[in-house]
Amino acid sequence: MIKRLLIAIVALVIVAGGIIGYNLFIGQLMKTIFANMKAPAVPVSVSTVAASTWTPEIEAIGTAAAMRGTDLAVEASGIVREIRFKANDTVRKGQVLVQIDDREERADLASAKAALDLAEVTLKRARELRARGVSATSTLDEAQAAEAEARASVAKIEASLSTKVLTAPFDGVIGIPQIETGAYVAAGTTFATLQDRAHMRVDFALTEQQAAQVHPQMAVTLASEAEDVALSGTITGIEPKIDPNSRLVTMRATVPDAEGQLTPGQFLHVKVALPAEENVIALPQTVVQASLYGDSVFVVRETTPEGAQEPELQVKQVFVKIGRSAGDRLEIREGLAVGDRVVNAGQNKLTSGAPVTIDNSLSLDPAAAAAN
Structure with missing residues (x-):
């Protein structure tokens, strides 16, 4: 009974050992295969680093x-009698835009002009009498003062009349009318914008x-x-x-x-x-990758792996110092030299040391690709 038990235990140990040994052998074999297996080259497009003229912005x-732009306002209060423009009209300097009721001022002007005519006749007569010596000097002085006062009254009313006619101060496009015909407007009311x-x-x-x-x-x-x-x-x-x-x-x-x-x-x-x-290194923004460790680019370099007969292309991750930006390009202050070939497409499939082949048909930088 004991002999049979010992034989069973020995057999079980032999079987278990065989299984474990086989698994270890297979694992080592797989490691050897993968260690000697060459990764396929990844196609990438590149831009050759060159010093160029940099125009910072x-x-x-x-x-x-x-x-020249302003909001046009009414100079004097009154009733709007006429609006002579429409929204978005192109107007010229001096063009009449709005007419405010000025009948009262025109009546006052007619009265003032009549008074001026009388004052001028009186002054003329006083000068003639004074020249003949039949009039006192004070009479001539009074006539001159009356004529000057009448002339000033006419000028004052004419100035008041001019505030009733609103004209364009310069050429431009006028906006939407802010007043209506027949409405009473106070002085300072904006009636349109002119630009x-x-x-x-x-x-x-x-x-x-x-x-x-x-x-x-x-x-x-x-x-x-x-x-x-x-x-x-x-x-x-x-x-x-x-x-x-x-x-x-x-x-x-x-x-x-x-x-x-x-x-x-x-x-x-x-x-x-x-x-x-001059002589500034700049690359497209798509070339540079940002991470927690800093900004980097993948540079294609020719290396000869250990035991290989022919050199091959590999990429190396290089950290760079970014400067200014202009449009879609970034200034590279440190990390690259003129002549370096940097990957401009396919970076998301790369790791440092990976073999690559150059295929510029994938380029995101057509100008750089054409230069290559």
Whole structure:
């Protein structure tokens, strides 16, 4: 009985040992196979690093306004007798826009002119009498004073009449009428807005550090939020003080807009072009990968693995220091040298040391790919 039990135990140990040994053998075999298995090369496109001309830009948010724009107001109170414009009419300087009832002033003017005629006749007669010596000097003085007073009364009434006729102060596009014919309006009532949209300006603000790089006559480019407007202009004004509340410096740019693409009050993206710099390394933003460890790029390098006969292409992850940005390109301050080939597509499939093949048909940077 004991002998049979011992034989069973020995047999069980032999079987278990065989199974364990077989599994260890298979595991080691698989490790050897995978260790010697060469990973397939990953196709990538590359951009060759080159020193180029860098045109830095300062970006800001601006608001469009007409170089000449104002809200037109009534100068004198009265009844609106006539409105001589419609919304969005193009008007010329001096064109009559609104007529306020002026019948009372015209009647006063007729009376004042009659009084002036009488004063002029009286003065003429007084001069003749004085020349013949039959009139006192005081009589002539009184006639001259009366004539001057009558003339001043006429001028005063004519000035009052001019406030009843509202004219355009400059050429431009007039807005929606804010008054109605027959309505009584008080002095100062706004009746429309007038904007000269052929000559526009854009106001924007920069930080103190940015403002130090800007000076008058620098070029600016403008784009609307919908990107349906693209215009250029020049800086014509820089506020000589910093706003103590926002700590910003206000800038003004003049923008020719003969076609009327801009609308006063419109929101705009502003870019100020700074002087160009030579020998700067810049890459597309899509080339650079950001992570918790920093910004990096994959650089393709030719290496000869141990035991290999032919060199092959591999990628190495290189950390870089990013500088300024302009459009879709980033300045690379450290980490790369002229002539390096950086991967510009397919980075998400790469690990440092992976073999690759170059296929620039995948490129996200057509200009760089064409150069390769």
